[in-house]
Amino acid sequence: MSAHLSLELKKMLRDKGLVFWTLLLPIFFIVIFASIFGNQSNTTSLSLHVVVTEPTTLTAPFIEQLEYIDSIDLEQIETTNSATELLESGEISTLLEMNGEQLTLHYDDSQQDTAGALYGIVDNVSQHLHLQASQQNVSNYVDDEATTEEWFAAPFQLEAVSINEQSVDAITHIVPGYAVMFTFFICISMVSSFLKDLRQGMVSRLATSPKHPLHYLLGKWLAFIVVVMLQIVILLGFGWLVYDVQIGNLIAIFTLSLFLSMTATAIGLLISVAVRSENSGIAITQVLALGGAIVSGLWMPIEFMPSFVQQASVFFPQYWAHQAFLDVMASSGTILSILPSLLILLVFTTVCLAIALFLYPRFLRDAA
Amino acid sequence: MITIDQVSKSYGKKQVLHNVSLTIPEGSCFGLVGPNGAGKSTLLKLITMILSADRGEIMIAGESTQRNSVKIKRQLGYVPQEICLEETLTVEDNLKFFSQIYNVPSAIHKERINHVLKTIQLEDRRKTIVKQLSGGMQRRLNIGCTLLHDPMLLIMDEPTVGVDPNSRNEIYNVVKTLIKSNKTVIYSSHYMEEIEKLCDLVCFLNHGEVIDMDSPQTIKQNNTTKAVEVSLQTNDLKHFQHLGEPKETKNGYVFSTDDPLRLIQQLTTTMKEQSLDVTHLQMVTPSLEDIYLQKTGQSLSEEGQS
Ligand SMILES: Nc1ncnc2c1ncn2[C@@H]1O[C@H](COP(=O)(O)OP(=O)(O)O)[C@@H](O)[C@H]1O
Numbered sequence A: 001m002s003a004h005l006s007l008e009l010k011k012m013l014r015d016k017g018l019v020f021w022t023l024l025l026p027i028f029f030i031v032i033f034a035s036i037f038g039n040q041s042n043t044t045s046l047s048l049h050v051v052v053t054e055p056t057t058l059t060a061p062f063i064e065q066l067e068y069i070d071s072i073d074l075e076q077i078e079t080t081n082s083a084t085e086l087l088e089s090g091e092i093s094t095l096l097e098m099n100g101e102q103l104t105l106h107y108d109d110s111q112q113d114t115a116g117a118l119y120g121i122v123d124n125v126s127q128h129l130h131l132q133a134s135q136q137n138v139s140n141y142v143d144d145e146a147t148t149e150e151w152f153a154a155p156f157q158l159e160a161v162s163i164n165e166q167s168v169d170a171i172t173h174i175v176p177g178y179a180v181m182f183t184f185f186i187c188i189s190m191v192s193s194f195l196k197d198l199r200q201g202m203v204s205r206l207a208t209s210p211k212h213p214l215h216y217l218l219g220k221w222l223a224f225i226v227v228v229m230l231q232i233v234i235l236l237g238f239g240w241l242v243y244d245v246q247i248g249n250l251i252a253i254f255t256l257s258l259f260l261s262m263t264a265t266a267i268g269l270l271i272s273v274a275v276r277s278e279n280s281g282i283a284i285t286q287v288l289a290l291g292g293a294i295v296s297g298l299w300m301p302i303e304f305m306p307s308f309v310q311q312a313s314v315f316f317p318q319y320w321a322h323q324a325f326l327d328v329m330a331s332s333g334t335i336l337s338i339l340p341s342l343l344i345l346l347v348f349t350t351v352c353l354a355i356a357l358f359l360y361p362r363f364l365r366d367a368a
Numbered sequence B: 001m002i003t004i005d006q007v008s009k010s011y012g013k014k015q016v017l018h019n020v021s022l023t024i025p026e027g028s029c030f031g032l033v034g035p036n037g038a039g040k041s042t043l044l045k046l047i048t049m050i051l052s053a054d055r056g057e058i059m060i061a062g063e064s065t066q067r068n069s070v071k072i073k074r075q076l077g078y079v080p081q082e083i084c085l086e087e088t089l090t091v092e093d094n095l096k097f098f099s100q101i102y103n104v105p106s107a108i109h110k111e112r113i114n115h116v117l118k119t120i121q122l123e124d125r126r127k128t129i130v131k132q133l134s135g136g137m138q139r140r141l142n143i144g145c146t147l148l149h150d151p152m153l154l155i156m157d158e159p160t161v162g163v164d165p166n167s168r169n170e171i172y173n174v175v176k177t178l179i180k181s182n183k184t185v186i187y188s189s190h191y192m193e194e195i196e197k198l199c200d201l202v203c204f205l206n207h208g209e210v211i212d213m214d215s216p217q218t219i220k221q222n223n224t225t226k227a228v229e230v231s232l233q234t235n236d237l238k239h240f241q242h243l244g245e246p247k248e249t250k251n252g253y254v255f256s257t258d259d260p261l262r263l264i265q266q267l268t269t270t271m272k273e274q275s276l277d278v279t280h281l282q283m284v285t286p287s288l289e290d291i292y293l294q295k296t297g298q299s300l301s302e303e304g305q306s
């Protein structure tokens, strides 16, 4: 078996196509998609320009309060142009004009949603200042701060909680997503390697040797597991180095990568002994790798998918692997918390391997 | 000793071997000759247990090949007809791999590889990528990869096919050293002159049937049909129609006969009558190739089938 393992690894080391498919292409995808979705979190803040035409005593505290709010990107400007001119120039899309006690929110028609949100916030701040002033006046009047505090206590407490309990940022989703997706492309390399051996007569030549034919099958499998492991390590390492993606528990990640490698290559093994043309191998792999990527939420969080897709995803090993990666990388999951995913990957591996072994004698017969 | 007893083999509906029976003594060099498609490769694949026979039995050193015996395989070296190497790796990598496949103890890998490199005359190509070797060198390495475990039974399927005459001679020299080392060698080819020079036994195979099997000398003695070669113009052939259908050669035409002296007399009589100018008249003994042609009506070099 070790003979086949070292031979395959030597061959793959010289296979430039393999390096392209397993490393360069996924890295290219990660970089592209990271640059598209990567800074999404910044764009969610609302930008607001403020122009003060006539200040009052409350103007400064008002602006201060607004600047406090995280989701507002406030910029105070001084200008003699009218609000309409400013908006029409296209440089700004929302403008708050503070003319004494009169506040006017000018907005570009295309920014209705933003304007709505800004209106609410500005209104809120103004109410808040109003309430503060009233509380102060009452407190002075009754000369009892504690009671006044009680009177003015808010009837509701509002707290914002995001639906995603683990608010995964886009990069943390993209890196393991593409790592998982591209592991399955190893099937193409496996099919072409096995079919080449079959066609060149290597399989029948080996059949005349004293080694049991399982050495060939398992030795090659092992070599591809090693390659996919390396692939995952390099892709995650790239995410960690370049995008600061958290890796999480190393033992959990290592075990998960190993199980994923075994699953992807067991599927590759099954396709390799089942098909007799490289084209059908490529076609099956494409469907499996691309279809699985979409359905399993490797490209887009699974929550955004229609519910029937979400239900179908459980039949794809990609889904389990990706969820487990997210669990470890984004919510500090451990090997225990991903145990169900590991078991399911193991089931996929075992089933594919069993069918591959069942078909193997037919593959050997066709070698002659 | 190898005994092949009443072996038949079909691919689907197409029967490729018909009741083949042969005995190959230990230590002999056994030549299997026949044109493309005769069934040589199929027979060798049955002996090497790549295929199994539909009917009949093959015994090697007293063991049936049906048991797919590891004991036989340890003593077996099979050189496939196709060049079957890892072409992106070096000569040495390939030899190393087959050493492992044939369970050569790793302590003596180096020694065995050096020895084989010397035998196949590729010592200076150890680190060359196989793809960059010439066709003849690849053929020699193809042989070398089966020598690492020093097998007692060496089966070579057309080891010289598709290479230029020079490289063929080099391969031929390699094979000669192997034959001298007391191995049992089974050598298939559709070049009769190779078989004639190398082998002590030759088997004619045609359409999956054994036509004849014996030593080259015996076959020649048993087929003493003589012939006469004469330099004739094609236009003048019409005068010789009564002497049978001649075969064209590079020197003229050959007439077969059981009584060459009488034929020569007949030829000269006709020549005088027609006052033809003949520069060359010679009695010829048939080569093995001629005998094959006589027996099968088929030329060995006929191309077409694989
Ligand atoms: N795998 C196969 N499937 C179907 N027919 C085959 C196969 N291999 C060989 N044949 C046919 O069997 C016949 C004998 O082939 P082969 O043993 O290769 O002859 P040789 O080696 O003498 O050229 C040929 O007609 C060939 O077309």
Ligand SMILES: [Mg+2]
Pocket (backbone or CB within 6 Å): B037, B040, B041, B042, B081, B157, B158, B306
């Ligand atoms: Mg052949």
